[in-house]
Amino acid sequence: xxxxxxxxxxxxxxxxxxxxxxxxxxxxxxxxxxxxxxxxxxxxxxxxxxxxxxxxxxxxxxxxxxxxxxxxxxxxxxxxxxxxxxxxxxxxxxxxxxxxxxxxxxxxxxxxxxxxxxxxxxxxxxxxxxxxxxxxxxxxxxxxxxxxxxxxxxxxxxxxxxxxxxxxxxxxxxxxxxxxxxxxxxxxxxxxxxxxxxxxxxxxxxxxxxxxxxxxxxxxxxxxxxxxxxxxxxxxxxxxxxx
Amino acid sequence: xxxxxxxxxxxxxxxxxxxxxxxxxxxxxxxxxxxxxxxxxxxxxxxxxxxxxxxxxxxxxxxxxxxxxxxxxxxxxxxxxxxxxxxxxxxxxxxxxxxxxxxxxxxxxxxxxxxxxxxxxxxxxxxxxxxxxxxxxxxxxxxxxxxxxxxxxxxxxxxxxxxxxxxxxxxxxxxxxxxxxxxxxxxxxxxxxxxxxxxxxxxxxxxxxxxxxxxxxxxxxxxxxxxxxxxxxxxxxxxxxxx
Numbered sequence: 001x002x003x004x005x006x007x008x009x010x011x012x013x014x015x016x017x018x019x020x021x022x023x024x025x026x027x028x029x030x031x032x033x034x035x036x037x038x039x040x041x042x043x044x045x046x047x048x049x050x051x052x053x054x055x056x057x058x059x060x061x062x063x064x065x066x067x068x069x070x071x072x073x074x075x076x077x078x079x080x081x082x083x084x085x086x087x088x089x090x091x092x093x094x095x096x097x098x099x100x101x102x103x104x105x106x107x108x109x110x111x112x113x114x115x116x117x118x119x120x121x122x123x124x125x126x127x128x129x130x131x132x133x134x135x136x137x138x139x140x141x142x143x144x145x146x147x148x149x150x151x152x153x154x155x156x157x158x159x160x161x162x163x164x165x166x167x168x169x170x171x172x173x174x175x176x177x178x179x180x181x182x183x184x185x186x187x188x189x190x191x192x193x194x195x196x197x198x199x200x201x202x203x204x205x206x207x208x209x210x211x212x213x214x215x216x217x218x219x220x221x222x223x224x225x226x227x228x229x230x231x232x233x234x235x236x237x238x239x240x241x242x243x
Numbered sequence: 244x245x246x247x248x249x250x251x252x253x254x255x256x257x258x259x260x261x262x263x264x265x266x267x268x269x270x271x272x273x274x275x276x277x278x279x280x281x282x283x284x285x286x287x288x289x290x291x292x293x294x295x296x297x298x299x300x301x302x303x304x305x306x307x308x309x310x311x312x313x314x315x316x317x318x319x320x321x322x323x324x325x326x327x328x329x330x331x332x333x334x335x336x337x338x339x340x341x342x343x344x345x346x347x348x349x350x351x352x353x354x355x356x357x358x359x360x361x362x363x364x365x366x367x368x369x370x371x372x373x374x375x376x377x378x379x380x381x382x383x384x385x386x387x388x389x390x391x392x393x394x395x396x397x398x399x400x401x402x403x404x405x406x407x408x409x410x411x412x413x414x415x416x417x418x419x420x421x422x423x424x425x426x427x428x429x430x431x432x433x434x435x436x437x438x439x440x441x442x443x444x445x446x447x448x449x450x451x452x453x454x455x456x457x458x459x460x461x462x463x464x465x466x467x468x469x470x471x472x473x474x475x476x477x478x479x480x481x482x483x484x485x486x
Contacts, residue, residue: 006346010332017334080330084391087294087326088347089319241296 003090007098008105011072015106020071024064028110031060036117048125053117054135054210058142058203061107062175065143066167068106069150070160072099073237077158086241096234100151100226107143111136131212138209141222145202146171148229155236174225178204245308246271247321247399247429248293253302255288255453262288264453265302270429272398275421277444277461278433281479285453286433287327290403293431294324306399320348323397325405329388333377337368337387340376341394348395362390365420381408389417393424400430406439418443437471447471451479 015021032053036042040052076082085095121127150167157163176182178201186194198204202225205218246269255263263285270276280286291297293304295311295318304311309318331340341362345355363369366386371379376387385408392400405421406414421430421443434440440447440461447464449457456478457464464474 002349002351003347006343009346010335010343013339014332014334079333080326080328081332083291083294083296083326084330087296087319087322087324088344089316089349090347091316 001094003088004094004098004101007085007090007095008102011099011102012105015068015102020068021106024068024106025110025113028060028064029113032056032114033117035060048121048127050117050121050127050132050135051210053114054139057111057139058175058206061139061143061146062171063168065103065107065146066150066153066164066171068103069147069154069167070163071154072103072151073155073233074158074160074163078160082241086237092237093230093234096151096230096237100147100230100233103147103151104140104144107147108140111139111143128212131210134212134214135210137214138206141209141219142202142206145174145222145225145229148226148233149174152229152233152236155233156240174200174202176203177201245269245305247307248401248431249303249305249308250289250293251303253289253292253304254300255285255292255297256300261453263292263299266450266453266455267302268448268455268458270399270431272429273426274446275425275430275432275444277440277447278431278450279435279437279440279447279475280433280450284451284479286450287403289450290324290401290431290433291326293401294322294326295319296326320395321398323392323395323400325388325392325400325402327403329385331376331384331387331391334375336373336375337363337379337390338372340387341390344391344394350395358394362394365393366390367416382410382413385409386413386417389420398428400424400428400432402430402432404433404435406434406436414439437475441471449475449478 035056036053040056042052045052073082076085086092118129118132121132122129146167149170150163153166153170154160154163156166177197182197183194186197205221208215208218248270250269251267253263253266254261266285266289268276278286278289288297292299293306293311295315298312306318307321309321311318335343338359341359342355345358350358363372366389368383368386368390371383376384379387385405389402389405392402406417409417418439421432424430425443425445432444444461446459447457447461448455449464457474461471464471
């Protein structure tokens with residue numbers, strides 16, 4: 001486990017050594033705040049909860065998270081440091097896990113910095129803080145799922161732009177799978193596929209968590225989703241490490 | 244006792260192209276083996292296979308008796324490897340980078356600090372310890388790569404062009420360093436510079452088109468009134484003309 005932590009620490013420090021971290025956090029906080037108070041209608045709704053905020057987080061992450069993950073492996077390939085990393089006495093899965101954990105910790109920091117929203121809603125009314133906590137858990141799980149996809153896409157190329165575009169595309173597929181447009185279209189033609197689409201939809205699962213229900217099967221879904229893409233990541237690295 | 248580096252019938256094919264063709268040799272403790280050959284001869288690919296970065300198509304490689312494919316982490320523990328071009332993380336400082344390598348190598352706390360200090364002393368990096376690696380000159384970058392390989396005082400050193408890009412004084416220092424370490428290590432260095440082989444190596448292996456053409460002490464190679472350079476040209480230029 002020491003190796004995983006060493007990799008995670010280096011990656012996390014790497015985010016803050018470049019402007020990436022600050023740009024990400026500032027843009028995320030500005031967009032989240034702006035959307036919550038304008039389109040989200042935080043005040044107009046007259047309800048003490050954070051659903052105007054939570055509704056936007058998965059869509060914001062859809063574009064921001066791939067920006068975090070695009071460099072994870074692509075940059076190592078471009079600089080050649082992948083040869084250094086993979087010739088250190090470290091099982092490959094630990095390198096994969098370490099990078100993922102660093103990016104996840106970074107997302108947790110960004111989410112934690114939205115605390116003024118929690119303070120505001122508690123000041124203005126009496127929200128159910130349990131539901132808010134469940135919403136944050138949901139945000140973190142969605143971020144983890146996007147990160148796992150993004151890291152796997154980054155492993156496939158040495159070009160960061162390609163890694164970003166691929167990650168957004170694949171994440172969008174899983175985000176939008178459960179949206180009414182998709183499921184209605186499918187249920188009229190292939191009802192079986194509509195069920196499947198709803199089953200793999202990240203947003204659908206997120207909405208359950210956001211309502212305050214942390215069910216085991218949803219957590220298991222996110223865990224297996226993340227586990228699957230980390231596995232893909234490890235396989236891709238193993239097969240194409242020297243390319 | 245078996246040799247510290249054992250390579251048996253090692254082969255690497257990329258599609259139809261055979262980069263390394265049935266190469267066998269071993270390196271004992273106390274030996275410094277110079278790996279010579281024109282560009283594209285398969286030197287780096289052989290070294291990458293030895294370091295566990297490229298998976299061999301056939302044959303085996305062992306470091307301290309540990310197979311690099313079956314037991315990669317154990318093999319890598321006994322190995323100090325300088326990849327071609329000495330890749331390092333540009334945004335990290337010299338100390339932070341070496342600390343990261345020390346942590347992955349399993350050193351903690353004070354011991355990690357001491358290892359980093361020792362490695363910086365050996366490679367004369369103390370003056371630039373807090374500089375980001377990207378601001379360093381080529382010679383210093385190479386020495387950072389060298390420090391990383393020496394940090395854990397490994398029994399086996401594989402150095403891909405350790406003196407490339409160094410000025411004559413630095414070249415001399417690196418050769419002195421290699422000579423000092425030689426008695427209790429097995430060292431394999433690749434180089435284009437023939438005088439280097441005369442200066443530090445106890446044995447020279449000449450490779451071209453993936454095949455070993457000569458394997459003997461430099462003095463024996465140059466014996467029949469010819470310079471080492473002449474021998475090198477005779478051996479490696481011929482197959483190209485035939486092809």
